[in-house]
Amino acid sequence: MxxxxxxxxxxxxxxxxxxxxxxxxxxxxxxxxxxxxxxxxxxxxxxxxxxxxxxxxxxxxxxxxxxxxxxxxxxxxxxxxxxxxxxxxxxxxxxxxxxxxxxxxxxxxxxxxxxxxxxxxxxxxxxxxxxxxxxQPVWRLIGGRKADRLPAYASGGWAPADQIGDQLKSYIDKGGFSAVKMRVGAMDGAAHISATRVRAAREALGPDVELMVDAHGTYTVAEAKRFIHLVADQNLAWFEEPVIADDKAGMAEVRASGPIPVAAGESEATRFAFRDLAVLKAADIFQPDPAFCGGITEAMRIASLASAFNLRFAPHLWAGAPCFFAGLHLCAASPASFTIEFSLGANPMIHDLIEETVEARDGMIAIPEKPGLGFTISERFLEAHAQHG
Known part of the structure; x- marks a missing residue:
């Protein structure tokens, strides 16, 4: 071949x-x-x-x-x-x-x-x-799967304080999720505005739903530390990309400043960058993007690093179908995985690009059974949206 x-x-x-x-x-x-x-x-x-x-x-x-x-x-x-x-x-x-x-x-x-x-x-x-x-499905080739379904979290959350609770609760209604993620940071301006949105979200969700926040690397170290201080009592599951990926020492300072776990890695490429995150004690949760970090091969190495440092693995899967399905197989095989990102914003690159239906049920996503990655590209849809010239 x-x-x-x-x-x-x-x-x-x-x-x-x-x-x-x-x-x-x-x-x-x-x-x-x-x-x-x-x-x-x-x-x-x-x-x-x-x-x-x-x-x-x-x-x-x-x-x-x-x-x-x-x-x-x-x-x-x-x-x-x-x-x-x-x-x-x-x-x-x-x-x-x-x-x-x-x-x-x-x-x-x-x-x-x-x-x-x-x-x-x-x-x-x-x-x-x-x-x-x-x-064979890819998960069988990279070590097997630890379950036929894995927990997922609903990823979205852009609404202002007076609407964020309803937006996040709508995610729970759609897929039965028990964990949701919202965006904070530069989109809000000052850290206290983001903190107000987080408090509104927690009040609407109650104490039992896991709530994550993602700043997309838009805070300074000082702003990220201030945000942590403002939301320290909100029982956040993680604080994602508090500062730019180029400031790993600053991220370590943020992590050490409070009780909220730090998640990072969607802007990082190769095992070498994640080695540095681990050695600098800059993150609790590794989030490599399979379509950016080096594919399935490199994401497996990164997952092994997470396991070796007793960290956790939750790949960034705001992506198209090939990347998303790669993440499903990686999470199925990695001992360090614990949750799957499922985008609740509009994502036609998953839902319309392939023939299969991708959905969460009771907050869980099924691991594919078909050979390879387990999806069928709609080549007619791809051709209709391919840029030429």
């Missing part, structure tokens, strides 16, 4: 006005991603996803060009089952043979950003192919 074709598209799906929301990213009017198709010479097709922009917004022209014209040609003729070998080849670039002989990484200078986003898309697609070639 050899790789025959590699094709990526910038897929942009409009979000109807009634379902758009405003955050620190502005008004989200489209859902964008780089979607990758890899086909083997015996007709197997694997699907991957790469991300290089915040949330579901931004431009994907550069990443798609890289996949089609730089990365893709390097893959033609290779055995798609050599997943980790291909990962290291793409990461180390022209020095990959030297790195393999020496037994340590010699990465290309552009070793983050677009490089790892492209590797992520390839890696997810290769795992999809491997599962299909062996007629």
């Amino acid at each position: 050899r790789i025959k074709t590699v094709q990526a598209w910038w897929v942009r799906i409009p979000i109807e006005a009634a379902r758009q929301h405003r955050s620190d990213f502005g008004v989200v009017s489209t859902f964008d991603a780089a979607i990758l198709r890899i086909e083997t010479d015996d007709g197997l097709v694997g699907w991957g996803e790469g991300k290089n922009a915040a949330g579901s917004t931004g431009g994907y022209g550069a990443l798609v060009h890289m996949l089609n014209h730089e990365v893709g040609p390097e893959l033609i003729g290779r055995d798609p089952a050599d997943i980790a070998v291909i990962w290291e080849m793409l990461y180390n670039d022209s020095r990959h043979e030297s790195a393999a002989r020496a037994g340590h990484a010699m990465p290309r200078l552009a070793r983050r950003g677009l490089t790892v986003a492209a590797i992520s898309a390839v890696d997810i697609a290769l795992w999809d192919i491997l599962g299909k070639s062996l007629d």
Whole structure:
């Protein structure tokens, strides 16, 4: 079995006005991603996803060009089952043979950003192919699954203080969730405004629903510490991305300043960055995004790091179907996983891009049973929303 074709598209799906929301990213009017198709010479097709922009917004022209014209040609003729070998080849670039002989990484200078986003898309697609070639779901190939359903949390929460309770309760009504996440930070301005929204949310939800908050890295260290002080009695499950990912020492200071667990990692790429988070004691919960951190292969390594440091693993899954399903398999196999992110904002890149129905029932999400990642792309829908030229 050899790789025959590699094709990526910038897929942009409009979000109807009634379902758009405003955050620190502005008004989200489209859902964008780089979607990758890899086909083997015996007709197997694997699907991957790469991300290089915040949330579901931004431009994907550069990443798609890289996949089609730089990365893709390097893959033609290779055995798609050599997943980790291909990962290291793409990461180390022209020095990959030297790195393999020496037994340590010699990465290309552009070793983050677009490089790892492209590797992520390839890696997810290769795992999809491997599962299909062996007629097994990916979770079985990466260690098995610890349950056929796993707990999920509803991810959303942009409403102002007088509406946030109703918004979060509507999530619970939709999927039976017992955990919800809301956004705070720059979208509110001052920390005390976010704190007021959190207090309103907790009052509406009561004491038994888990409540997480996500600042998208928009606070300074001082503001994040002030926010923690203001909401220390609200029993928050975690405080996500309190400060920018580039300030790991500052994140460690925030973590040490109060009783709320810190979650981080959606802006981090590769095991090396998560090693630093662990060593600096900057996070309690690792949140790698499979479409950005390096794919399933690298997310497994990151999950192992979490386990080794007695931390927890909850990947960032505000994403399209290939990334989301990759996260389901990773959570099924990782001993450090405990919850799955399920976006309650408009997400046509999951719900409309594939033939299957993705839903939460009683706050749980089923782990796929089908071979590979376990979904069927609607190629007609993909073609209708692929950007050309």
